[in-house]
Amino acid sequence: MPRAADGAESVNPIDAFAVAELRRHGLEPSAPAERLALLRRVTFDLTGLPPTVEDQQSFLADASTDAYERVVDRLLASPHYGERMAQQWLDLARYAESDGFNEDRARPGAYHYRDYCIRAFNHDLPFDRFVRQQLAGDELEPDNLDAQIATGFCRLGGEETNAVDLRSRRQEIIDDTVSVVGQALLGLTVQCARCHDHKFDDIPQADYYRLVAFFQPMLQSSVAVAAPEQIAKHAQQQRAWEEATASIRAEIDAVFAPERSKRIVEGRAMLGPDVCRALDTPEAERTPEQRQLAYQGNIFLEWKGRETSIKLPGDEETRYGRLLDRLAEFDAIKPEPLPTADTVVDAGRVSPPTHRLAVGNAHQPLEEVQAGFPSLLSHDIPRIPPLAGSTGRRSVLAAWITEAKHPLTPRVIVNRVWQWHFGTGLVATSSDFGSSGSPPTHRELLDWLASDFVEHGWSLKRLHRMIVSSATYRQTSLVGATSAAALAADPQNRLLWHGPRRRLDGEQMRDAMLQISGTLNPRMFGPSAHPALPAGVTDPGWNPDADEQEQRRRSIYVFVKRNTRYPMFEAFDAPDRQESCPRRVETTTAGQALAMLNGPVAVTCAAEWATRLNELRNIDTIVRQAYREALAREPSDEEVAAGRAFIERMQTLDGERRAAIVDFCQALFNTSEFLYVD
Numbered sequence: 001m002p003r004a005a006d007g008a009e010s011v012n013p014i015d016a017f018a019v020a021e022l023r024r025h026g027l028e029p030s031a032p033a034e035r036l037a038l039l040r041r042v043t044f045d046l047t048g049l050p051p052t053v054e055d056q057q058s059f060l061a062d063a064s065t066d067a068y069e070r071v072v073d074r075l076l077a078s079p080h081y082g083e084r085m086a087q088q089w090l091d092l093a094r095y096a097e098s099d100g101f102n103e104d105r106a107r108p109g110a111y112h113y114r115d116y117c118i119r120a121f122n123h124d125l126p127f128d129r130f131v132r133q134q135l136a137g138d139e140l141e142p143d144n145l146d147a148q149i150a151t152g153f154c155r156l157g158g159e160e161t162n163a164v165d166l167r168s169r170r171q172e173i174i175d176d177t178v179s180v181v182g183q184a185l186l187g188l189t190v191q192c193a194r195c196h197d198h199k200f201d202d203i204p205q206a207d208y209y210r211l212v213a214f215f216q217p218m219l220q221s222s223v224a225v226a227a228p229e230q231i232a233k234h235a236q237q238q239r240a241w242e243e244a245t246a247s248i249r250a251e252i253d254a255v256f257a258p259e260r261s262k263r264i265v266e267g268r269a270m271l272g273p274d275v276c277r278a279l280d281t282p283e284a285e286r287t288p289e290q291r292q293l294a295y296q297g298n299i300f301l302e303w304k305g306r307e308t309s310i311k312l313p314g315d316e317e318t319r320y321g322r323l324l325d326r327l328a329e330f331d332a333i334k335p336e337p338l339p340t341a342d343t344v345v346d347a348g349r350v351s352p353p354t355h356r357l358a359v360g361n362a363h364q365p366l367e368e369v370q371a372g373f374p375s376l377l378s379h380d381i382p383r384i385p386p387l388a389g390s391t392g393r394r395s396v397l398a399a400w401i402t403e404a405k406h407p408l409t410p411r412v413i414v415n416r417v418w419q420w421h422f423g424t425g426l427v428a429t430s431s432d433f434g435s436s437g438s439p440p441t442h443r444e445l446l447d448w449l450a451s452d453f454v455e456h457g458w459s460l461k462r463l464h465r466m467i468v469s470s471a472t473y474r475q476t477s478l479v480g481a482t483s484a485a486a487l488a489a490d491p492q493n494r495l496l497w498h499g500p501r502r503r504l505d506g507e508q509m510r511d512a513m514l515q516i517s518g519t520l521n522p523r524m525f526g527p528s529a530h531p532a533l534p535a536g537v538t539d540p541g542w543n544p545d546a547d548e549q550e551q552r553r554r555s556i557y558v559f560v561k562r563n564t565r566y567p568m569f570e571a572f573d574a575p576d577r578q579e580s581c582p583r584r585v586e587t588t589t590a591g592q593a594l595a596m597l598n599g600p601v602a603v604t605c606a607a608e609w610a611t612r613l614n615e616l617r618n619i620d621t622i623v624r625q626a627y628r629e630a631l632a633r634e635p636s637d638e639e640v641a642a643g644r645a646f647i648e649r650m651q652t653l654d655g656e657r658r659a660a661i662v663d664f665c666q667a668l669f670n671t672s673e674f675l676y677v678d
Contacts, residue, residue, distance in 0.1 A: 506572030
């Protein structure tokens with residue numbers, strides 16, 4: 001049995017499985033990692049941030065046998081834990097704050113879903129309930145605002161809001177939802193059966209559309225993120241403002257009315273007769289399908305007739321300006337808009353029919369199908385009792401996915417958590433447990449972890465604690481000459497004979513540099529930050545925050561725009577959020593080196609860090625402190641001497657000690673030891 005970092009023999013069941021598999025292949029586990037290396041590893045893994053110098057000193061000073069376990073408990077209790085775990089989940093959920101496609105319209109309420117995820121992870125919301133809320137929170141917990149916000153999961157995909165083929169557009173939204181449910185929750189590529197029977201797994205096309213039927217009645221919606229008394233007060237203030245400005249707003253509407261009416265007529269002709277019938281039918285008399293068509297039709301017509309696209313003649317432009325000035329006189333009584341979250345509901349208690357579609361074409365329906373589970377997992381016919389105002393279909397699907405004995409859901413999530421810590425899951429293809437995916441390297445361990453996870457209330461914090469407390473996780477990642485046989489037998493470390501070594505992602509790099517420089521803004525939640533873009537990168541919809549402190553918030557709070565990814569994150573392989581991302585690719589490119597050498601984040605943080613270090617009198621002290629803060633270790637005497645010589649040489653060239661220290665700080669940011677976690 002391998003020993004833990006503090007020398008105590010591990011009693012974690014994970015190690016029994018791992019060591020047994022190693023010895024079947026004639027291998028032995030590696031030695032424990034050095035204490036500070038382990039501290040850096042687990043701190044980045046659980047919070048996404050490096051350990052502070054104070055964290056390092058406290059851990060080294062703690063000689064108790066459970067010193068490491070207490071570090072783990074502290075990290076799991078940190079609010080930064082939820083931020084890191086949510087970052088991983090948002091990749092899976094294809095989270096973004098814009099629509100994508102040509103319009104790439106912003107989604108002002110999307111960030112509430114991000115904040116919900118952070119809270120859920122920090123509160124250790126049981127994973128089965130976490131899933132149920134995202135699929136059917138509006139049905140299962142209608143009085144829980146967080147549960148309603150959670151349903152934003154079902155509408156995070158990209159959407160072409162100016163598309164005129166509303167049936168195809170709606171089908172693409174549902175297909176996207178089914179795809180992410182299949183991959184992220186079930187580990188199945190069910191989307192491959194959209195146009196034909198699955199080529200590799202036993203998923204006929206009809207099974208795909210049975211899953212589609214659970215989401216067929218789904219309607220996009222929103223909910224005010226405010227207390228009931230705030231909502232009531234806002235409504236009262238809004239009525240007062242509308243009454244006071246009614247005549248002015250009527251005049252403004254009249255200015256645009258001729259052109260807008262013309263465009264609306266054009267738009268209705270583009271939408272087709274069935275959509276126009278839905279729009280013309282009184283809301284209370286619309287069928288569920290008409291409610292869906294009318295919702296999307298109104299969005300299209302609003303886009304078609306938007307004022308910003310209408311060019312007014314000179315005299316009307318002047319008149320419009322005067323009217324805006326008059327309207328502004330009432331700004332004092334106009335309430336600020338209430339924040340709203342993007343959610344879903346059902347269009348009614350009866351679902352529109354679901355048909356199998358020829359080659360996935362929304363305009364080529366075949367036979368009707370009923371809601372049901374994939375036959376390779378269940379032959380039960382679900383009983384779906386309608387709820388008040390809803391079909392109840394998503395509740396039934398959520399209950400089935402989170403059954404304690406479900407063969408996939410618990411295995412998929414424990415495998416993902418394992419991947420988050422080791423870089424590769426026990427099943428390497430973490431969103432494909434099908435026949436074309438990778439077989440598990442430790443099948444018994446995966447089964448045991450899934451069973452234990454369910455038995456202990458689907459607690460993710462407990463699962464994280466178990467994994468990072470294992471001697472398997474605590475092994476050194478350093479591969480030396482004595483490891484030649486193991487390296488030859490298992491170069492990818494699939495048998496877990498040494499600890500994980502991974503490169504930081506772009507978000508972790510940015511957050512680490514901000515924290516080390518002393519400028520990280522710890523404010524949590526709320527509307528997203530817009531850091532300044534590098535020179536030469538422009539986007540009319542990306543306006544940097546006027547307050548520089550807002551620009552320095554953690555990376556999870558940086559605005560996620562599909563068509564303009566934040567350049568540093570894009571350079572370091574952040575996904576485009578067009579679809580669920582189970583695991584980020586890891587490339588090595590010239591652009592990454594340039595981002596760290598010349599990018600505004602690295603350059604600015606190095607300068608601010610150097611300003612603080614320059615307050616220390618002795619150059620050797622500066623070098624030692626910089627190593628502790630950036631690399632979480634003490635430098636050797638040779639490294640101190642080399643650092644001193646570098647600073648003195650650069651000071652001779654630059655003529656200023658601080659400028660030389662800036663160069664030294666930036667050099668540390670560019671070391672492999674900073675960019676990788678051992």
